Amino acid sequence: MSTLLEKVVLTPEEERKKYRNQKIATKFASIGYKIFRFALLFGLCFVLLYPLLYMISMSFRPLDQIYDPAVIWIPKSLTLQNFKDVMDPLAMDYWNSLKTSLLVNVVSSLMQVLATCFVGYGLARFKFRGKGLMFALVVFSAIVPPQLTIIPMYLQYKSFDPLGIFTLITGAPINLLDSVWTFFLPAILGVGLNASLFIFIFRQFFAGLPKELEDSAAIDGCGFFKTFIRIMIPNAGSVFLTAIILSIVWYWNDYNLGMMFFTNHKTVMTALVELEAGLFKIDSSFDPYRHYTRMQAGSLLAIAPVVLMYIVLQKYFISGVERSGIVG
Numbered sequence: 334m335s336t337l338l339e340k341v342v343l344t345p346e347e348e349r350k351k352y353r354n355q356k357i358a359t360k361f362a363s364i365g366y367k368i369f370r371f372a373l374l375f376g377l378c379f380v381l382l383y384p385l386l387y388m389i390s391m392s393f394r395p396l397d398q399i400y401d402p403a404v405i406w407i408p409k410s411l412t413l414q415n416f417k418d419v420m421d422p423l424a425m426d427y428w429n430s431l432k433t434s435l436l437v438n439v440v441s442s443l444m445q446v447l448a449t450c451f452v453g454y455g456l457a458r459f460k461f462r463g464k465g466l467m468f469a470l471v472v473f474s475a476i477v478p479p480q481l482t483i484i485p486m487y488l489q490y491k492s493f494d495p496l497g498i499f500t501l502i503t504g505a506p507i508n509l510l511d512s513v514w515t516f517f518l519p520a521i522l523g524v525g526l527n528a529s530l531f532i533f534i535f536r537q538f539f540a541g542l543p544k545e546l547e548d549s550a551a552i553d554g555c556g557f558f559k560t561f562i563r564i565m566i567p568n569a570g571s572v573f574l575t576a577i578i579l580s581i582v583w584y585w586n587d588y589n590l591g592m593m594f595f596t597n598h599k600t601v602m603t604a605l606v607e608l609e610a611g612l613f614k615i616d617s618s619f620d621p622y623r624h625y626t627r628m629q630a631g632s633l634l635a636i637a638p639v640v641l642m643y644i645v646l647q648k649y650f651i652s653g654v655e656r657s658g659i660v661g
Contacts, residue, residue, distance in 0.1 A: 391629035392416070399622050415630035424611035425631055430604040431638070434585060437513055437600060441520040442580035446531060446573060448523035453535025454561055458547070468536070475529040483593055490515050490594065515594040516584070526583050526590070531576045538572045539565060574649050578642070585639050605635045 386406070392415055394408040401409075420427040456468050487510070493499070494506035509515050519525040523532070542565070550560040566573070588602035595603065604611075608631045612624045 388629045388633050391626050392633045394626050396626055399625060415626045416634065418615060418627050419608065419631040419634060421615060423614045425604045425608050426599065427634060430599045430601045433598050434600040437516045438581045438584040441516045441525060441584055442577050444517065445520035445523065445525040445528055445580055446576045448521060449528050449531035450535050452523050453532045454539050454565060456536045457539035471529045471532050479526065480589060483589060487593055510594055511596045511598060526587060534572060534576060538569055542568060571649055574646065578646060582639055601635050605631055
């Protein structure tokens with residue numbers, strides 16, 4: 334027994350050596366983890382930022398430097414001619430397209446968020462028959478791509494006549510195509526672009542608020558609508574901002590609806606899709622790289638407003654996502 338104990342007990346020198354080895358192993362493990370984490374983050378940043386950095390480099394690059402093998406990232410000289418060519422009315426007609434996009438995006442987003450907020454509040458705080466089925470249908474509609482409903486919507490807007498009202502008044506249906514009402518009407522009714530997701534966000538947020546808030550408001554004499562305006566909406570400020578930002582980004586990036594419903598008007602994304610054809614009206618060269626820098630400049634102009642908006646509102650957007658119930 335004593336022999337076994339003698340083998341287990343370490344001398345002070347052996348204990349110091351063992352402690353030193355453990356410390357070295359822990360340090361190497363920490364260094365290895367930091368290297369792995371840095372490599373992972375660097376790889377993700379490279380994948381995400383490489384297209385943007387390349388786009389910026391090409392946008393300010395003169396045309397003659399495309400063929401220069403010495404120019405990889407930083408051009409020898411900078412030019413704004415690519416942006417001027419893209420903004421030409423024959424090409425992207427950027428300022429008119431930007432005005433149309435801002436009108437469609439901002440107004441549609443505000444109306445859609447307001448409508449889906451009402452629906453989300455009703456699904457979260459009121460009890461009625463068929464509530465679970467209705468919420469299930471809302472969630473199910475989130476997986477239906479808008480491309481499946483765009484043709485029926487086109488035909489509906491081409492001969493818009495709900496319940497025969499316009500035929501009774503004017504004698505014929507009205508044509509809403511090539512007007513902003515093709516975006517405004519779905520937003521007002523809460524069935525706009527990705528509206529089901531906003532209903533889900535508001536439902537999750539309002540369901541997490543304590544019932545005592547409404548009870549206190551009822552004691553003070555507030556009805557349901559007054560409680561919603563004075564109590565619920567102020568508490569949902571960050572969620573409102575998150576929903577508005579997401580809605581603006583999705584309306585901005587969508588070009589299917591703009592291509593289908595607009596003929597004489599263009600949004601920024603529909604103008605970007607048709608940019609190459611417009612550039613050939615300015616310069617009919619068949620060189621495949623002739624319009625490459627201009628295409629990159631057009632892409633940079635297309636995403637610039639959304640990127641700037643996100644940079645300014647990033648803090649509120651992240652806090653709103655955390656409070657909305659999407660994560661966690």
